[in-house]
Amino acid sequence: xxxxxxxxxxxxxxxxxxxxxxxxxxxxxxxxxxxxxxxxxxxxxxxxxxxxxxxxxxxxxxxxxxxxxxxxxxxxxxxxxxxxxxxxxxxxxxxxxxxxxxxxxxxxxxxxxxxxxxxxxxxxxxxxxxxxxxxxxxxxxxxxxxxxxxxxxxxxxxxxxxxxxxxxxxxxxxxxxxxxxxxxxxxxxxxxxxxxxxxxxxxxxxxxxxxxxxxxxxxxxxxxx
Amino acid sequence: xxxxxxxxxxxxxxxxxxxxxxxxxxxxxxxxxxxxxxxxxxxxxxxxxxxxxxxxxxxxxxxxxxxxxxxxxxxxxxxxxxxxxxxxxxxxxxxxxxxxxxxxxxxxxxxxxxxxxxxxxxxxxxxxxxxxxxxxxxxxxxxxxxxxxxxxxxxxxxxxxxxxxxxxxxxxxxxxxxxxxxxxxxxxxxxxxxxxxxxxxxxxxxxxxxxxxxxxxx
Numbered sequence: 001x002x003x004x005x006x007x008x009x010x011x012x013x014x015x016x017x018x019x020x021x022x023x024x025x026x027x028x029x030x031x032x033x034x035x036x037x038x039x040x041x042x043x044x045x046x047x048x049x050x051x052x053x054x055x056x057x058x059x060x061x062x063x064x065x066x067x068x069x070x071x072x073x074x075x076x077x078x079x080x081x082x083x084x085x086x087x088x089x090x091x092x093x094x095x096x097x098x099x100x101x102x103x104x105x106x107x108x109x110x111x112x113x114x115x116x117x118x119x120x121x122x123x124x125x126x127x128x129x130x131x132x133x134x135x136x137x138x139x140x141x142x143x144x145x146x147x148x149x150x151x152x153x154x155x156x157x158x159x160x161x162x163x164x165x166x167x168x169x170x171x172x173x174x175x176x177x178x179x180x181x182x183x184x185x186x187x188x189x190x191x192x193x194x195x196x197x198x199x200x201x202x203x204x205x206x207x208x209x210x211x212x213x214x215x216x217x218x219x220x221x222x223x224x225x
Numbered sequence: 226x227x228x229x230x231x232x233x234x235x236x237x238x239x240x241x242x243x244x245x246x247x248x249x250x251x252x253x254x255x256x257x258x259x260x261x262x263x264x265x266x267x268x269x270x271x272x273x274x275x276x277x278x279x280x281x282x283x284x285x286x287x288x289x290x291x292x293x294x295x296x297x298x299x300x301x302x303x304x305x306x307x308x309x310x311x312x313x314x315x316x317x318x319x320x321x322x323x324x325x326x327x328x329x330x331x332x333x334x335x336x337x338x339x340x341x342x343x344x345x346x347x348x349x350x351x352x353x354x355x356x357x358x359x360x361x362x363x364x365x366x367x368x369x370x371x372x373x374x375x376x377x378x379x380x381x382x383x384x385x386x387x388x389x390x391x392x393x394x395x396x397x398x399x400x401x402x403x404x405x406x407x408x409x410x411x412x413x414x415x416x417x418x419x420x421x422x423x424x425x426x427x428x429x430x431x432x433x434x435x436x437x438x439x440x441x442x443x
Contacts, residue, residue: 052307077309088304090295092239104228105310149308
Protein backbone atom coordinates (compact mmCIF):
# COMPACT_ATOMS: atom_id res chain seq x y z
CA UNK A 1 0.00 0.00 0.00
CA UNK A 2 1.38 3.39 -1.03
CA UNK A 3 1.88 6.04 1.65
CA UNK A 4 0.41 8.61 -0.75
CA UNK A 5 -3.21 9.04 -1.69
CA UNK A 6 -2.15 10.33 -5.12
CA UNK A 7 1.27 9.76 -6.63
CA UNK A 8 1.58 11.31 -10.11
CA UNK A 9 4.84 10.86 -12.01
CA UNK A 10 5.50 12.82 -15.22
CA UNK A 11 1.82 12.63 -16.10
CA UNK A 12 1.02 13.80 -19.62
CA UNK A 13 -1.98 13.90 -21.88
CA UNK A 14 -2.43 15.42 -25.31
CA UNK A 15 -5.39 16.33 -27.50
CA UNK A 16 -4.26 16.02 -31.10
CA UNK A 17 -0.84 17.68 -31.25
CA UNK A 18 -1.35 19.90 -28.20
CA UNK A 19 -0.15 18.69 -24.82
CA UNK A 20 -2.89 19.58 -22.33
CA UNK A 21 -0.81 18.09 -19.54
CA UNK A 22 2.96 17.65 -19.65
CA UNK A 23 5.39 16.15 -17.14
CA UNK A 24 3.21 16.78 -14.11
CA UNK A 25 4.69 15.23 -10.98
CA UNK A 26 3.23 15.61 -7.49
CA UNK A 27 2.30 13.60 -4.43
CA UNK A 28 -0.64 14.04 -2.09
CA UNK A 29 -0.67 12.59 1.44
CA UNK A 30 -3.92 10.90 2.54
CA UNK A 31 -6.53 13.19 4.08
CA UNK A 32 -5.16 16.35 2.45
CA UNK A 33 -7.21 18.96 0.64
CA UNK A 34 -5.35 20.22 -2.42
CA UNK A 35 -6.30 23.22 -4.51
CA UNK A 36 -5.48 22.95 -8.21
CA UNK A 37 -5.27 26.42 -9.75
CA UNK A 38 -4.45 27.81 -13.16
CA UNK A 39 -5.88 29.85 -15.99
CA UNK A 40 -8.50 28.49 -18.41
CA UNK A 41 -6.89 25.79 -20.53
CA UNK A 42 -4.01 25.25 -18.11
CA UNK A 43 -4.85 21.53 -17.75
CA UNK A 44 -6.79 21.44 -14.46
CA UNK A 45 -9.79 19.53 -15.79
CA UNK A 46 -7.57 17.23 -17.85
CA UNK A 47 -5.55 16.40 -14.73
CA UNK A 48 -8.70 15.54 -12.77
CA UNK A 49 -10.16 13.50 -15.64
CA UNK A 50 -6.91 11.54 -15.98
CA UNK A 51 -6.83 10.85 -12.23
CA UNK A 52 -10.49 9.74 -12.34
CA UNK A 53 -9.65 7.37 -15.27
CA UNK A 54 -12.16 9.13 -17.52
CA UNK A 55 -9.27 9.53 -19.99
CA UNK A 56 -5.92 7.73 -20.21
CA UNK A 57 -2.57 9.43 -19.79
CA UNK A 58 -0.41 9.44 -22.93
CA UNK A 59 2.80 9.49 -20.91
CA UNK A 60 3.84 9.02 -17.31
CA UNK A 61 1.67 7.36 -14.74
CA UNK A 62 -0.09 7.87 -11.46
CA UNK A 63 -1.45 5.77 -8.66
CA UNK A 64 -4.30 6.28 -6.22
CA UNK A 65 -3.55 4.62 -2.88
CA UNK A 66 -1.11 2.41 -4.76
CA UNK A 67 -3.57 1.41 -7.49
CA UNK A 68 -2.18 2.06 -10.96
CA UNK A 69 -4.37 4.35 -13.07
CA UNK A 70 -4.06 2.23 -16.20
CA UNK A 71 -3.53 -1.32 -14.96
CA UNK A 72 -5.89 -1.21 -11.97
CA UNK A 73 -8.56 1.06 -13.35
CA UNK A 74 -11.47 -0.67 -11.57
CA UNK A 75 -9.76 -0.35 -8.17
CA UNK A 76 -9.00 3.31 -8.84
CA UNK A 77 -12.62 3.92 -9.80
CA UNK A 78 -13.82 2.35 -6.57
CA UNK A 79 -11.59 4.73 -4.61
CA UNK A 80 -12.26 7.94 -6.54
CA UNK A 81 -15.31 10.11 -7.21
CA UNK A 82 -15.28 12.94 -9.74
CA UNK A 83 -17.44 16.05 -9.73
CA UNK A 84 -17.01 16.88 -13.39
CA UNK A 85 -17.93 19.74 -15.72
CA UNK A 86 -20.46 17.22 -17.02
CA UNK A 87 -23.30 16.62 -14.60
CA UNK A 88 -23.59 12.86 -15.40
CA UNK A 89 -27.35 13.24 -14.89
CA UNK A 90 -30.30 11.93 -16.90
CA UNK A 91 -32.45 14.89 -17.93
CA UNK A 92 -35.75 13.01 -18.09
CA UNK A 93 -35.35 11.40 -14.66
CA UNK A 94 -36.12 13.11 -11.37
CA UNK A 95 -33.46 14.06 -8.82
CA UNK A 96 -34.41 11.05 -6.71
CA UNK A 97 -34.40 8.67 -9.67
CA UNK A 98 -30.95 9.87 -10.73
CA UNK A 99 -29.59 9.01 -7.29
CA UNK A 100 -31.46 5.68 -7.39
CA UNK A 101 -29.66 4.84 -10.65
CA UNK A 102 -26.33 5.65 -8.97
CA UNK A 103 -27.23 3.59 -5.88
CA UNK A 104 -28.30 0.62 -8.01
CA UNK A 105 -25.05 0.64 -9.98
CA UNK A 106 -22.95 1.07 -6.84
CA UNK A 107 -24.84 -1.78 -5.20
CA UNK A 108 -25.67 0.35 -2.14
CA UNK A 109 -28.96 0.91 -0.36
CA UNK A 110 -31.33 3.63 -1.58
CA UNK A 111 -32.10 4.57 2.03
CA UNK A 112 -29.53 7.39 2.12
CA UNK A 113 -31.09 9.25 -0.83
CA UNK A 114 -33.53 11.52 1.10
CA UNK A 115 -30.76 12.57 3.51
CA UNK A 116 -28.38 13.30 0.63
CA UNK A 117 -31.00 15.38 -1.17
CA UNK A 118 -31.63 17.31 2.03
CA UNK A 119 -27.88 17.83 2.48
CA UNK A 120 -27.65 19.53 -0.91
CA UNK A 121 -30.93 21.37 -0.22
CA UNK A 122 -32.85 19.64 -3.01
CA UNK A 123 -35.27 17.71 -0.79
CA UNK A 124 -38.34 19.70 -1.89
CA UNK A 125 -37.42 19.13 -5.59
CA UNK A 126 -36.71 15.40 -5.23
CA UNK A 127 -39.52 14.40 -7.58
CA UNK A 128 -38.86 17.02 -10.26
CA UNK A 129 -37.16 16.12 -13.52
CA UNK A 130 -33.56 17.29 -13.87
CA UNK A 131 -34.56 18.95 -17.15
CA UNK A 132 -36.38 21.59 -15.05
CA UNK A 133 -33.31 22.32 -12.87
CA UNK A 134 -31.03 25.33 -13.07
CA UNK A 135 -27.28 24.85 -13.56
CA UNK A 136 -26.68 25.39 -9.84
CA UNK A 137 -29.26 22.78 -8.87
CA UNK A 138 -27.67 20.29 -11.24
CA UNK A 139 -24.33 20.98 -9.58
CA UNK A 140 -25.87 20.30 -6.16
CA UNK A 141 -27.36 17.03 -7.39
CA UNK A 142 -24.01 16.02 -8.89
CA UNK A 143 -22.49 16.73 -5.48
CA UNK A 144 -25.01 14.37 -3.86
CA UNK A 145 -24.05 11.77 -6.44
CA UNK A 146 -20.38 12.14 -5.48
CA UNK A 147 -21.13 11.90 -1.74
CA UNK A 148 -23.15 8.72 -2.27
CA UNK A 149 -20.02 6.98 -3.54
CA UNK A 150 -18.24 7.42 -0.18
CA UNK A 151 -14.88 7.66 -1.97
CA UNK A 152 -11.40 7.81 -0.47
CA UNK A 153 -10.40 10.50 -2.97
CA UNK A 154 -12.76 13.22 -4.22
CA UNK A 155 -11.89 15.18 -7.35
CA UNK A 156 -13.85 18.43 -7.61
CA UNK A 157 -13.73 20.30 -10.91
CA UNK A 158 -14.91 23.88 -10.32
CA UNK A 159 -17.11 22.98 -7.33
CA UNK A 160 -18.08 26.66 -6.82
CA UNK A 161 -19.02 27.17 -10.47
CA UNK A 162 -22.68 28.05 -11.16
CA UNK A 163 -23.54 28.10 -7.45
CA UNK A 164 -25.15 30.92 -5.50
CA UNK A 165 -23.60 32.22 -2.22
CA UNK A 166 -25.45 29.61 -0.08
CA UNK A 167 -24.09 27.05 -2.53
CA UNK A 168 -20.54 28.31 -1.88
CA UNK A 169 -21.10 27.76 1.84
CA UNK A 170 -22.47 24.30 1.10
CA UNK A 171 -19.31 23.36 -0.82
CA UNK A 172 -17.16 24.64 2.05
CA UNK A 173 -19.18 22.56 4.53
CA UNK A 174 -18.94 19.45 2.38
CA UNK A 175 -15.18 19.84 1.86
CA UNK A 176 -14.68 20.35 5.60
CA UNK A 177 -16.78 17.28 6.35
CA UNK A 178 -14.83 15.21 3.83
CA UNK A 179 -11.55 16.37 5.35
CA UNK A 180 -12.79 15.53 8.85
CA UNK A 181 -13.66 12.05 7.57
CA UNK A 182 -10.10 11.63 6.25
CA UNK A 183 -11.04 11.86 2.59
CA UNK A 184 -8.43 13.24 0.22
CA UNK A 185 -9.78 16.12 -1.87
CA UNK A 186 -8.35 17.61 -5.06
CA UNK A 187 -10.23 20.77 -5.97
CA UNK A 188 -9.71 22.65 -9.24
CA UNK A 189 -11.03 26.16 -8.81
CA UNK A 190 -10.76 29.81 -9.83
CA UNK A 191 -12.01 30.88 -6.38
CA UNK A 192 -8.44 31.15 -5.13
CA UNK A 193 -8.91 32.79 -1.72
CA UNK A 194 -11.82 30.54 -0.80
CA UNK A 195 -10.05 27.47 -2.18
CA UNK A 196 -6.81 28.29 -0.35
CA UNK A 197 -8.69 28.67 2.93
CA UNK A 198 -10.12 25.19 2.50
CA UNK A 199 -6.89 23.58 1.34
CA UNK A 200 -3.71 22.29 2.97
CA UNK A 201 -1.72 22.21 -0.26
CA UNK A 202 -1.91 23.87 -3.65
CA UNK A 203 -0.58 23.22 -7.11
CA UNK A 204 -0.57 25.73 -9.94
CA UNK A 205 -0.63 24.68 -13.57
CA UNK A 206 0.31 26.72 -16.61
CA UNK A 207 -0.06 25.41 -20.17
CA UNK A 208 -0.22 21.88 -18.83
CA UNK A 209 2.93 22.11 -16.74
CA UNK A 210 3.32 22.27 -13.00
CA UNK A 211 4.29 25.85 -12.25
CA UNK A 212 4.23 25.87 -8.45
CA UNK A 213 3.39 23.48 -5.62
CA UNK A 214 3.48 23.88 -1.87
CA UNK A 215 1.43 24.83 1.15
CA UNK A 216 -1.86 26.52 0.29
CA UNK A 217 -1.17 29.26 2.85
CA UNK A 218 1.98 30.21 0.93
CA UNK A 219 0.44 30.00 -2.53
CA UNK A 220 1.08 32.96 -4.89
CA UNK A 221 -2.61 33.70 -5.35
CA UNK A 222 -2.02 36.79 -7.48
CA UNK A 223 -0.02 34.89 -10.09
CA UNK A 224 -2.90 33.22 -11.97
CA UNK A 225 -5.44 36.02 -12.08
CA UNK B 226 -27.82 -5.80 -14.76
CA UNK B 227 -31.25 -5.49 -13.15
CA UNK B 228 -30.39 -1.91 -12.16
CA UNK B 229 -29.27 -1.10 -15.71
CA UNK B 230 -32.44 -2.62 -17.21
CA UNK B 231 -34.62 -0.77 -14.70
CA UNK B 232 -32.95 2.52 -15.64
CA UNK B 233 -33.41 1.86 -19.37
CA UNK B 234 -37.09 0.98 -19.00
CA UNK B 235 -37.64 4.09 -16.88
CA UNK B 236 -35.93 6.25 -19.52
CA UNK B 237 -38.03 4.63 -22.26
CA UNK B 238 -41.21 5.21 -20.26
CA UNK B 239 -40.34 8.89 -19.82
CA UNK B 240 -39.85 9.27 -23.58
CA UNK B 241 -42.78 7.06 -24.58
CA UNK B 242 -44.20 9.63 -27.01
CA UNK B 243 -41.21 8.84 -29.16
CA UNK B 244 -42.35 5.22 -29.40
CA UNK B 245 -45.59 6.44 -30.96
CA UNK B 246 -43.64 8.56 -33.44
CA UNK B 247 -41.48 5.60 -34.44
CA UNK B 248 -44.59 3.40 -34.80
CA UNK B 249 -46.17 5.96 -37.12
CA UNK B 250 -42.92 6.08 -39.09
CA UNK B 251 -42.97 2.27 -39.44
CA UNK B 252 -46.66 2.19 -40.40
CA UNK B 253 -46.07 4.91 -42.99
CA UNK B 254 -43.17 2.91 -44.43
CA UNK B 255 -45.46 -0.13 -44.79
CA UNK B 256 -48.04 2.05 -46.54
CA UNK B 257 -45.43 3.43 -48.94
CA UNK B 258 -44.14 -0.06 -49.78
CA UNK B 259 -47.69 -1.01 -50.83
CA UNK B 260 -47.73 1.96 -53.23
CA UNK B 261 -44.56 0.61 -54.82
CA UNK B 262 -46.18 -2.74 -55.63
CA UNK B 263 -49.58 -1.40 -56.69
CA UNK B 264 -53.06 -2.72 -55.97
CA UNK B 265 -52.28 -6.40 -56.63
CA UNK B 266 -53.52 -8.18 -53.48
CA UNK B 267 -51.69 -11.45 -54.20
CA UNK B 268 -48.27 -9.81 -54.72
CA UNK B 269 -48.79 -7.61 -51.66
CA UNK B 270 -49.48 -10.69 -49.54
CA UNK B 271 -46.46 -12.48 -51.00
CA UNK B 272 -44.12 -9.61 -50.13
CA UNK B 273 -45.75 -8.76 -46.80
CA UNK B 274 -43.10 -10.49 -44.66
CA UNK B 275 -40.28 -8.61 -46.38
CA UNK B 276 -42.12 -5.31 -46.08
CA UNK B 277 -42.83 -5.89 -42.38
CA UNK B 278 -39.16 -6.49 -41.66
CA UNK B 279 -38.00 -3.57 -43.81
CA UNK B 280 -40.41 -1.33 -41.91
CA UNK B 281 -39.13 -2.64 -38.58
CA UNK B 282 -35.50 -2.36 -39.70
CA UNK B 283 -35.87 1.28 -40.75
CA UNK B 284 -37.73 2.10 -37.54
CA UNK B 285 -35.09 0.32 -35.47
CA UNK B 286 -32.33 2.68 -36.61
CA UNK B 287 -34.29 5.58 -35.10
CA UNK B 288 -34.92 3.70 -31.86
CA UNK B 289 -31.35 2.45 -31.47
CA UNK B 290 -29.72 5.80 -32.20
CA UNK B 291 -32.10 7.55 -29.81
CA UNK B 292 -31.41 5.07 -27.02
CA UNK B 293 -27.96 6.68 -26.53
CA UNK B 294 -29.18 10.27 -26.64
CA UNK B 295 -29.84 10.41 -22.89
CA UNK B 296 -26.46 8.78 -22.20
CA UNK B 297 -24.58 11.43 -24.14
CA UNK B 298 -26.30 14.73 -23.32
CA UNK B 299 -24.63 15.01 -19.89
CA UNK B 300 -22.11 12.17 -20.40
CA UNK B 301 -24.23 10.03 -18.09
CA UNK B 302 -22.70 6.86 -19.51
CA UNK B 303 -19.22 8.06 -18.52
CA UNK B 304 -20.57 8.79 -15.06
CA UNK B 305 -21.80 5.22 -14.71
CA UNK B 306 -18.53 3.74 -15.97
CA UNK B 307 -16.59 5.76 -13.40
CA UNK B 308 -18.72 4.46 -10.49
CA UNK B 309 -17.54 1.81 -11.63
CA UNK B 310 -20.44 0.02 -13.32
CA UNK B 311 -19.76 -3.18 -15.24
CA UNK B 312 -19.87 -2.31 -18.98
CA UNK B 313 -21.38 -5.71 -19.75
CA UNK B 314 -24.24 -5.09 -17.31
CA UNK B 315 -24.80 -1.69 -18.94
CA UNK B 316 -24.78 -3.31 -22.38
CA UNK B 317 -27.20 -6.10 -21.57
CA UNK B 318 -29.50 -3.69 -19.72
CA UNK B 319 -29.71 -1.42 -22.75
CA UNK B 320 -29.83 -4.23 -25.32
CA UNK B 321 -32.67 -5.93 -23.41
CA UNK B 322 -34.61 -2.66 -23.20
CA UNK B 323 -34.07 -2.06 -26.93
CA UNK B 324 -35.16 -5.64 -27.63
CA UNK B 325 -38.39 -5.15 -25.66
CA UNK B 326 -39.09 -1.89 -27.48
CA UNK B 327 -38.41 -3.34 -30.94
CA UNK B 328 -40.49 -6.43 -30.18
CA UNK B 329 -43.44 -4.28 -29.10
CA UNK B 330 -42.96 -2.14 -32.20
CA UNK B 331 -42.92 -5.24 -34.43
CA UNK B 332 -46.02 -6.61 -32.74
CA UNK B 333 -47.76 -3.24 -33.16
CA UNK B 334 -46.95 -3.27 -36.89
CA UNK B 335 -48.59 -6.69 -37.42
CA UNK B 336 -52.20 -5.34 -37.54
CA UNK B 337 -51.00 -2.64 -39.99
CA UNK B 338 -49.49 -5.35 -42.18
CA UNK B 339 -52.68 -7.43 -42.01
CA UNK B 340 -54.86 -4.48 -43.01
CA UNK B 341 -52.59 -3.15 -45.78
CA UNK B 342 -51.47 -6.45 -47.32
CA UNK B 343 -54.33 -8.77 -46.33
CA UNK B 344 -51.60 -10.92 -44.76
CA UNK B 345 -53.46 -12.59 -41.93
CA UNK B 346 -52.35 -15.85 -40.34
CA UNK B 347 -53.87 -18.36 -37.97
CA UNK B 348 -50.41 -18.99 -36.49
CA UNK B 349 -50.26 -15.72 -34.57
CA UNK B 350 -48.14 -17.06 -31.63
CA UNK B 351 -45.49 -18.26 -34.11
CA UNK B 352 -45.50 -14.87 -35.84
CA UNK B 353 -45.08 -13.05 -32.53
CA UNK B 354 -42.23 -15.41 -31.58
CA UNK B 355 -40.45 -14.79 -34.90
CA UNK B 356 -40.76 -11.03 -34.40
CA UNK B 357 -39.31 -11.35 -30.89
CA UNK B 358 -36.37 -13.45 -32.16
CA UNK B 359 -35.79 -11.16 -35.14
CA UNK B 360 -35.90 -8.08 -32.89
CA UNK B 361 -33.25 -9.73 -30.71
CA UNK B 362 -31.08 -10.03 -33.83
CA UNK B 363 -31.49 -6.30 -34.50
CA UNK B 364 -31.13 -5.01 -30.95
CA UNK B 365 -27.90 -6.78 -29.93
CA UNK B 366 -25.62 -5.43 -32.69
CA UNK B 367 -27.74 -2.27 -32.93
CA UNK B 368 -26.97 -1.41 -29.32
CA UNK B 369 -23.25 -1.96 -29.87
CA UNK B 370 -23.17 0.17 -33.02
CA UNK B 371 -25.43 2.73 -31.34
CA UNK B 372 -22.72 3.17 -28.71
CA UNK B 373 -20.00 3.41 -31.39
CA UNK B 374 -21.82 6.10 -33.36
CA UNK B 375 -23.39 7.97 -30.43
CA UNK B 376 -20.77 10.72 -30.38
CA UNK B 377 -20.53 11.10 -34.15
CA UNK B 378 -22.40 13.94 -35.79
CA UNK B 379 -23.57 11.79 -38.72
CA UNK B 380 -24.82 8.96 -36.51
CA UNK B 381 -28.21 8.68 -38.26
CA UNK B 382 -26.36 7.86 -41.49
CA UNK B 383 -23.49 5.85 -40.07
CA UNK B 384 -25.56 3.55 -37.84
CA UNK B 385 -27.51 1.95 -40.72
CA UNK B 386 -24.35 1.73 -42.83
CA UNK B 387 -22.61 -0.27 -40.12
CA UNK B 388 -25.62 -2.22 -38.89
CA UNK B 389 -27.34 -3.39 -42.06
CA UNK B 390 -24.53 -5.59 -43.47
CA UNK B 391 -24.05 -7.30 -40.11
CA UNK B 392 -27.66 -8.25 -39.56
CA UNK B 393 -28.35 -9.63 -43.05
CA UNK B 394 -28.36 -13.30 -41.90
CA UNK B 395 -30.79 -12.59 -39.05
CA UNK B 396 -32.93 -10.44 -41.30
CA UNK B 397 -33.12 -13.11 -44.04
CA UNK B 398 -34.03 -15.78 -41.48
CA UNK B 399 -36.71 -13.53 -40.00
CA UNK B 400 -38.23 -12.70 -43.40
CA UNK B 401 -38.22 -16.33 -44.48
CA UNK B 402 -39.77 -17.57 -41.23
CA UNK B 403 -42.42 -14.82 -41.28
CA UNK B 404 -43.20 -15.63 -44.88
CA UNK B 405 -43.71 -19.32 -44.04
CA UNK B 406 -46.12 -18.40 -41.23
CA UNK B 407 -48.19 -16.10 -43.48
CA UNK B 408 -48.11 -18.01 -46.78
CA UNK B 409 -48.01 -21.55 -45.45
CA UNK B 410 -45.28 -24.06 -44.68
CA UNK B 411 -45.85 -27.22 -46.75
CA UNK B 412 -42.24 -28.43 -46.30
CA UNK B 413 -42.20 -27.82 -42.51
CA UNK B 414 -39.13 -25.62 -42.85
CA UNK B 415 -40.12 -23.11 -40.18
CA UNK B 416 -38.24 -24.91 -37.40
CA UNK B 417 -34.97 -24.80 -39.35
CA UNK B 418 -35.24 -21.06 -40.00
CA UNK B 419 -36.08 -20.43 -36.35
CA UNK B 420 -33.04 -22.44 -35.26
CA UNK B 421 -30.84 -20.45 -37.65
CA UNK B 422 -32.28 -17.20 -36.32
CA UNK B 423 -31.75 -18.35 -32.74
CA UNK B 424 -28.13 -19.29 -33.51
CA UNK B 425 -27.38 -15.85 -34.98
CA UNK B 426 -29.06 -14.22 -31.99
CA UNK B 427 -26.85 -16.21 -29.61
CA UNK B 428 -23.71 -15.18 -31.52
CA UNK B 429 -24.71 -11.51 -31.64
CA UNK B 430 -25.63 -11.32 -27.95
CA UNK B 431 -22.46 -13.09 -26.79
CA UNK B 432 -19.99 -11.21 -29.03
CA UNK B 433 -21.50 -7.76 -28.68
CA UNK B 434 -21.58 -8.09 -24.88
CA UNK B 435 -17.86 -8.88 -24.93
CA UNK B 436 -17.00 -5.97 -27.24
CA UNK B 437 -19.12 -3.29 -25.58
CA UNK B 438 -16.59 -2.52 -22.83
CA UNK B 439 -13.90 -1.75 -25.42
CA UNK B 440 -16.27 0.40 -27.46
CA UNK B 441 -17.38 2.64 -24.59
CA UNK B 442 -14.02 2.84 -22.82
CA UNK B 443 -11.69 3.51 -25.75
